[in-house]
Amino acid sequence: MSRWSRTLRPSVTDLGGYRPGVSGDEIKKRFGLRHVTRLNWNENLFGPLPGVLEETADALDLAWTYPEDSYDEFRTAAAGWIGADPAQVIPGHGIQALTIAVVSAFIEPGDAVVIPSPTYGLYAQVCRGAGAVVHRVQSGPALAIDLEAVLAMARHANAKLAWICDPNNPTGLRIDPALWSAFVEGLPAGCVAVVDEAYVDYVDPSERVDRLADIAQEAPVIVLRTFSKIFGLAGLRLGYAIVHESLAPHVNAVHEPFNVNRAALAAGLASLKRVQLLPERRDQVHCAREALVAPLESTGMKALPSDANFVLIELGIDDQAVFDALAEQGLIVRPGSELGLPGYVRVTTGAEDLMHTVGTRIAEVAEAALLRCRQ
Numbered sequence: 015m016s017r018w019s020r021t022l023r024p025s026v027t028d029l030g031g032y033r034p035g036v037s038g039d040e041i042k043k044r045f046g047l048r049h050v051t052r053l054n055w056n057e058n059l060f061g062p063l064p065g066v067l068e069e070t071a072d073a074l075d076l077a078w079t080y081p082e083d084s085y086d087e088f089r090t091a092a093a094g095w096i097g098a099d100p101a102q103v104i105p106g107h108g109i110q111a112l113t114i115a116v117v118s119a120f121i122e123p124g125d126a127v128v129i130p131s132p133t134y135g136l137y138a139q140v141c142r143g144a145g146a147v148v149h150r151v152q153s154g155p156a157l158a159i160d161l162e163a164v165l166a167m168a169r170h171a172n173a174k175l176a177w178i179c180d181p182n183n184p185t186g187l188r189i190d191p192a193l194w195s196a197f198v199e200g201l202p203a204g205c206v207a208v209v210d211e212a213y214v215d216y217v218d219p220s221e222r223v224d225r226l227a228d229i230a231q232e233a234p235v236i237v238l239r240t241f242s243k244i245f246g247l248a249g250l251r252l253g254y255a256i257v258h259e260s261l262a263p264h265v266n267a268v269h270e271p272f273n274v275n276r277a278a279l280a281a282g283l284a285s286l287k288r289v290q291l292l293p294e295r296r297d298q299v300h301c302a303r304e305a306l307v308a309p310l311e312s313t314g315m316k317a318l319p320s321d322a323n324f325v326l327i328e329l330g331i332d333d334q335a336v337f338d339a340l341a342e343q344g345l346i347v348r349p350g351s352e353l354g355l356p357g358y359v360r361v362t363t364g365a366e367d368l369m370h371t372v373g374t375r376i377a378e379v380a381e382a383a384l385l386r387c388r389q
């Protein structure tokens with residue numbers, strides 16, 4: 015019982031903080047290492063686009079001013095790039111902040127929400143903190159989000175929000191565009207689909223679900239995007255929501271004013287001037303995924319077909335053993351047991367030679383484990 019229990023909201027008292035997995039410093043201490051490579055947080059190991067940091071530094075002269083002008087400039091540039099109206103774009107310091115803003119706008123204690131499993135953990139954390147009743151919907155054996163089951167649960171629970179991550183973290187799988195319209199049409203009255211598209215920039219534009227069209231047709235859809243992934247700006251914290259213009263004032267009513275700082279906005283603007291480099295980035299990550307998976311082919315392990323900057327691998331052996339074997343060499347991957355997927359690891363992609371090393375190391379650990387079993 016906390017000394018704050020009488021005054022805190024009951025939903026917060028026993029919630030505990032969001033746990034993103036082990037930090038680089040913890041692994042350095044645990045294994046006495048000077049350097050580690052973080053492949054557990056899906057950061058972009060290729061960094062920001064060339065020239066972005068230089069332009070960002072120039073914006074710091076105005077650090078003493080509130081970023082009103084650049085907030086509008088960023089909103090206009092982002093809207094121009096995605097083909098929306100600036101009034102539909104809500105900048106935020108990352109999808110994480112926007113998740114909190116959306117939940118604050120929609121959820122009151124006791125409201126129901128539906129969240130597939132496995133998926134990104136923050137939706138459940140924030141919804142629980144707001145006092146929502148969280149209904150989880152398990153994915154099938156192939157780990158794809160079961161949209162029909164999400165709909166059934168949304169109807170059954172009279173849910174206000176249904177969270178969809180596409181491509182999904184931790185699987186890397188994306189929603190089949192052919193199934194999406196039936197899902198949106200089947201949403202019960204009063205239920206909004208919040209779609210986290212953190213990794214959508216890794217999907218070829220011709221293969222994406224067109225959710226801007228949903229929003230234009232006034233379907234109950236909210237899209238969340240970020241500059242943390244393909245644009246490599248996770249440390250500056252920048253994302254944006256795309257909503258119908260009639261919803262934006264309500265989200266803005268609870269969203270922190272000017273909640274993106276000048277440096278992040280400048281970096282976002284500079285990145286948007288360089289979007290012609292994105293196809294190259296997609297190719298780079300595609301090759302990285304292949305380099306990671308190639309050494310696993312002879313082992314019988316299965317990598318899920320990913321459309322993101324990470325790969326989920328079904329090991330067939332204890333994921334903690336693989337985590338430890340890589341961590342002692344300074345390579346931090348995400349053990350599946352932290353994600354509700356024991357026997358899997360999730361590996362963030364980086365340079366091809368690094369990926370080859372990681373894939374080879376995973377294969378070696380698996381072979382050693384198999385040998386031990388046979389002895």
Ligand SMILES: Cc1ncc(COP(=O)(O)O)c(C=O)c1O
Nearest residue numbers: 108109110134183212240242253
């Ligand atoms: C699915 C998903 N959404 C959102 C985020 C965080 O995004 P942001 O950095 O914009 O807060 C992550 C980070 O790993 C993620 O995997």
